[in-house]
Amino acid sequence: MNPSSLKSRFATRFLRALTQIHARKPICPSSPTEIFRRYRRIKAAADKSMAYSVRSRRTWTGAVLWKLRSRSCGRRSVKTSTLVKSQQAIEKKTRHEKQNKNTTTTTGGHGVGFGVEATASELRELVPGGEAMDYCNLLDETAHYIKCLTTQVKVMKKIADFYSL
Amino acid sequence: MAEVLNRTAAQRQPTWNTRGLNSATEQVGNWFLNPNWNNSMDQSDPFESALSSMVSSPAAASNVPVSGENVMMRELIGKLGNICNSGDASCYSTPLNSPPRLNLSMVNLPNQSTLAPFSADPGFADRAARLSCFSTGGNFGGLNDPLMDSFKLSGNQSVNVNGTQSNQNSPMAGNSGSDKKNTGVSRSSSPENAESGVSKEESSVSQQIPSRNDAGTRKRKSIPRGKAKETPSPAAADDKVASENDESNSKRSKRDGAPAGNGNAKATNDGDEKRSKENSKPPEPPKDYIHVRARRGQATDSHSLAERVRREKISERMKFLQDLVPGCNKVIGKAVMLDEIINYVQSLQRQVEFLSMKLATVNPRMDVNMEALLSKMFQSRGLLPQGIYSMDSSAQAFPFGYQPQQGLPLNNGIPNITETQFSMKTQGFQLPSINGFTDANPQVGSVWEDDLQSIVQMGFGQNQPQSYQGSITTGQVKIEL
Numbered sequence: 001m002n003p004s005s006l007k008s009r010f011a012t013r014f015l016r017a018l019t020q021i022h023a024r025k026p027i028c029p030s031s032p033t034e035i036f037r038r039y040r041r042i043k044a045a046a047d048k049s050m051a052y053s054v055r056s057r058r059t060w061t062g063a064v065l066w067k068l069r070s071r072s073c074g075r076r077s078v079k080t081s082t083l084v085k086s087q088q089a090i091e092k093k094t095r096h097e098k099q100n101k102n103t104t105t106t107t108g109g110h111g112v113g114f115g116v117e118a119t120a121s122e123l124r125e126l127v128p129g130g131e132a133m134d135y136c137n138l139l140d141e142t143a144h145y146i147k148c149l150t151t152q153v154k155v156m157k158k159i160a161d162f163y164s165l
Numbered sequence: 166m167a168e169v170l171n172r173t174a175a176q177r178q179p180t181w182n183t184r185g186l187n188s189a190t191e192q193v194g195n196w197f198l199n200p201n202w203n204n205s206m207d208q209s210d211p212f213e214s215a216l217s218s219m220v221s222s223p224a225a226a227s228n229v230p231v232s233g234e235n236v237m238m239r240e241l242i243g244k245l246g247n248i249c250n251s252g253d254a255s256c257y258s259t260p261l262n263s264p265p266r267l268n269l270s271m272v273n274l275p276n277q278s279t280l281a282p283f284s285a286d287p288g289f290a291d292r293a294a295r296l297s298c299f300s301t302g303g304n305f306g307g308l309n310d311p312l313m314d315s316f317k318l319s320g321n322q323s324v325n326v327n328g329t330q331s332n333q334n335s336p337m338a339g340n341s342g343s344d345k346k347n348t349g350v351s352r353s354s355s356p357e358n359a360e361s362g363v364s365k366e367e368s369s370v371s372q373q374i375p376s377r378n379d380a381g382t383r384k385r386k387s388i389p390r391g392k393a394k395e396t397p398s399p400a401a402a403d404d405k406v407a408s409e410n411d412e413s414n415s416k417r418s419k420r421d422g423a424p425a426g427n428g429n430a431k432a433t434n435d436g437d438e439k440r441s442k443e444n445s446k447p448p449e450p451p452k453d454y455i456h457v458r459a460r461r462g463q464a465t466d467s468h469s470l471a472e473r474v475r476r477e478k479i480s481e482r483m484k485f486l487q488d489l490v491p492g493c494n495k496v497i498g499k500a501v502m503l504d505e506i507i508n509y510v511q512s513l514q515r516q517v518e519f520l521s522m523k524l525a526t527v528n529p530r531m532d533v534n535m536e537a538l539l540s541k542m543f544q545s546r547g548l549l550p551q552g553i554y555s556m557d558s559s560a561q562a563f564p565f566g567y568q569p570q571q572g573l574p575l576n577n578g579i580p581n582i583t584e585t586q587f588s589m590k591t592q593g594f595q596l597p598s599i600n601g602f603t604d605a606n607p608q609v610g611s612v613w614e615d616d617l618q619s620i621v622q623m624g625f626g627q628n629q630p631q632s633y634q635g636s637i638t639t640g641q642v643k644i645e646l
Contacts, residue, residue: 156524
């Protein structure tokens with residue numbers, strides 16, 4: 001196994017986060033609420049570690065991290081001013097990109113086909129950060145996202161199997 | 166028509182004016198015959214740079230609207246095509262339909278940069294490029310051998326640049342049509358000489374084109390760029406080639422990309438990609454080529470061209486996705502493929518959620534961190550036997566350095582047991598060592614011993630993961646209590 005591959009990078013990061021999450025000792029560790037909370041944290045840790053493990057610049061990683069930060073900050077309502085500013089900046093950027101996307105997708109839609117655009121919008125919702133991309137880049141991001149998701153699933157499966165043994 | 170071509174071939178540059186092929190060729194020939202132009206072309210060195218400079222300067226300076234350029238281009242191409250049409254109707258008849266009179270004066274592009282001697286016809290370059298493209302684009306069958314031979318004679322003299330590949334450059338005649346054909350021939354016939362091919366191409370192009378408009382440059386630039394790109398990325402994947410071309414061409418395309426926009430850049434890039442592909446496989450007919458250029462009966466304006474380029478890119482990416490998504494090979498068609506991709510992404514996301522839920526419910530064993538990590542790494546890396554041996558030795562060594570402190574050693578012992586049990590699963594010979602372990606240290610805590618014995622017995626008895634699971638959990642419960 002390549003020690004610097006995406007898989008190993010993600011695995012180390014995720015395991016570290018997992019141990020941190022497990023290190024918290026709640027009052028009743030097996031209550032459903034506690035399990036749910038842990039589930040949310042683990043999922044967030046998985047997404048975050050995946051986004052950080054990616055070496056190449058990708059739109060979806062930034063979108064994932066932004067979503068996580070906004071969600072966590074929204075809950076705790078900490079540093080709202082900075083978050084709001086960053087959010088506004090990102091919204092402006094996405095709005096601008098959306099305008100570009102509209103201009104390009106009109107021609108693209110004409111060329112690609114109307115039905116395809118409907119499914120493309122569905123794909124946009126699935127892939128984080130996909131709303132602000134043109135169709136061509138969306139397919140690129142989807143390919144990379146699928147690759148990272150498969151890695152994530154493999155590693156988490158292994159960890160889950162190991163833990164359940 | 167063969168005689169006409171022969172006449173052109175036989176002509177030397179200075180006498181070209183006097184010969185009358187038709188008015189169009191005459192005017193075309195004038196440009197080639199210009200001695201200044203010859204002198205400027207004597208420097209064989211930095212053809213690429215010269216061409217790029219020529220390309221960039223008009224491109225950067227020109228703000229001619231694309232539509233206007235296209236109109237002019239089309240007319241010029243049509244006129245040029247008619248020259249060729251006279252020679253070989255099959256090759257150029259369809260896309261080039263315009264009056265035979267080559268009225269070059271109508272083309273007024275603002276940039277007459279380096280090659281001042283040329284009566285500024287920026288469209289000429291485009292026409293040249295297109296014709297060369299046409300010639301290479303599978304129309305070689307149409308080119309009669311006598312034509313090529315006749316061109317060879319004049320080609321070698323007229324074009325100084327192609328000294329390196331004069332043999333292959335044979336069709337580099339002064340005649341615009343023949344010249345284009347020749348460039349096409351040379352390009353296809355000498356793919357390995359990418360750089361020299363580039364130089365040839367550029368030289369031939371530069372000879373004819375003092376300045377470029379964006380639409381025109383689109384095509385022409387793609388030729389040399391494609392060649393230039395061919396050497397660095399002959400074996401690269403399609404998308405990689407495209408991306409590389411995009412990145413390296415971004416400078417050039419941006420220079421002239423202002424009016425044309427992304428579409429043109431994409432066209433050049435895709436054209437480069439196509440050309441590089443085509444150059445890397447010289448003998449086979451450049452089918453991809455045709456897709457980039459104007460197909461028969463299809464519009465040649467920048468929009469449809471950009472559209473086509475975009476479609477090529479998208480289909481390329483769809484193919485790549487098809488490889489990623491399992492079970493997509495049978496599916497043909499964009500819509501169904503997209504549905505499959507969406508389903509796959511959804512299933513992957515759901516799997517991640519399910520696994521994270523599973524991890525949340527699993528009883529956390531924090532102390533197992535490093536060992537878990539290591540073992541997992543070992544497993545994933547396939548070093549399982551060696552890892553187990555090392556664990557085994559550490560397990561054996563552990564009790565001897567062991568102090569009767571039940572808290573820490575117990576916690577550390579469990580992972581050793583789990584490790585050894587894993588090894589037992591796979592090999593099943595650590596049991597004696599564990600037995601020895603328990604026997605050797607009677608002063609081990611009673612809980613510890615009981616757990617060990619129960620675990621060992623269970624392991625001995627069944628040697629199955631489920632039993633181990635049960636034993637581990639029971640052991641854990643005991644120890645945690």
